[in-house]
Amino acid sequence: MEKRYRIVLAGGGTGGHIFPLVSIAKELRGLLGPETEFLYLGPTGALEKKIIGESGIASKKVLSGKWRRPFDFRNMTDIFKNIAGFFQSLYFLYRYMPEAVFSKGAYAAVPVVFAAWIYRIPLVTHDSDATPGVANKIMGKFANRIAVAYPSAARFFEARRVAITGNPVREGIRTGSASRARERFGCPPGKLAIFFVGGSLGARAVNAALIRILPRLLEKFFVIHQTGAGNYEEVTKQVNELALGDLSGRYFFSGFLDTGELSDALALADLVVSRAGANVISEIAAVGKPAILIPLPSAANDEQRMNAYEMARVGGALVLEEGNLGENMLFGKIEQLLMEDQLRLRMGEAMKTFDHEDAGLRIAEGIVSLIREKELRKTLLDRVLLWRASWRRS
DSSP states (O other): OOOOOEEEEEOOSSHHHHHHHHHHHHHHHHHHOTTOEEEEEEOOOHHHHHHHHHTTOEEEEOOOOOOOSSOOTHHHHHHHHHHHHHHHHHHHHHHHOOSEEEEOOSGGGHHHHHHHHHTTOOEEEEEOSSSOOHHHHHHHTTOSEEEESSHHHHTTSOGGGEEEOOOOOOTTGGGOOHHHHHHHHTOOTTOOEEEEEOOTTOOHHHHHHHHHHHHHHHTTOEEEEEOOGGGHHHHHHHHHHHTOOOOTTTEEEESOOOHHHHHHHHHHOSEEEEOOOHHHHHHHHHTTOOEEEOOOTTOGGGHHHHHHHHHHHTTSEEEOOGGGOOHHHHHHHHHHHHTOHHHHHHHHHHHHTTOOTTHHHHHHHHHHHHHHHHHHHHHHHHHHHHHHHHHHHO
């Protein structure tokens, strides 16, 4: 009978952590067999329930806490969340006892990683950003192997345990259709399109900047806008207050785009305006689109700014700091890029160089190799013990 493997997935909190977990699970099923079982441990908010639940992966809630900078008194209470999450993880891992744990980094995975280390369960962790955060630096000390997306992140970990893999993106991102998108979103033929996206949770500052220049944009361009589910009603109210009339053929906005809608939006977009989270940058790079990146100032370890300037360094993006989101500056940069076809083409090609289409497979192969190594050690130990018992009987 073929062995049925068990894998624990740890992380969560944002789409940038959840979607890669699902991608890695798919790759592992291809390598270990379709009967491979998965258990997700981490936050179980609305986003996790939607993405993890729809993928058919079982989940258990594990508490975790952030370390906020500058200092916040919530840091004190979050220490106890991490302690509680550690004991929850010890319990769930003992009951499930997987062959391996894959951590998508960040604070949500810390309790699970510590518990996996206690049980000596093979552990692989992945860092998405140009500079790893505090949580990933800590978890990297306990992991058997560390996968990183940016070469600049590799220097923070022991060289023999680190591999530069890139970021895995969700299945279907590369299969979008511009013609299908024009029909889906109502974009007239030949009209240039801009895609505004603040990540899976949205971004109020990006939304506000767009609303300020929306009337001017709609005079020339078609706009697709993912507002973030929590910001949809606010944006609807602001758009209604602008009294722009019939928006069909000019503006499409939604709280959240599923993978099919997102892939089509990216395929259609002549320019993407986005936050600089690692996952959304990877998706933009996967389809080779030029971008204006607006880093989140409060991101831990300033990771979004590092990501954005890494893309600017290779020529794939322009960076606008949130403090510079004046309407003339933002509109001017958008108009400049949309009027220069060759510049956009060069930026798209530069962005594409950051794409690692095999990232998910390489990470999954690293997990499988750890499992195989553990199986080999167990087999050798069993043989030694069997030989020893046989020798004693003789």
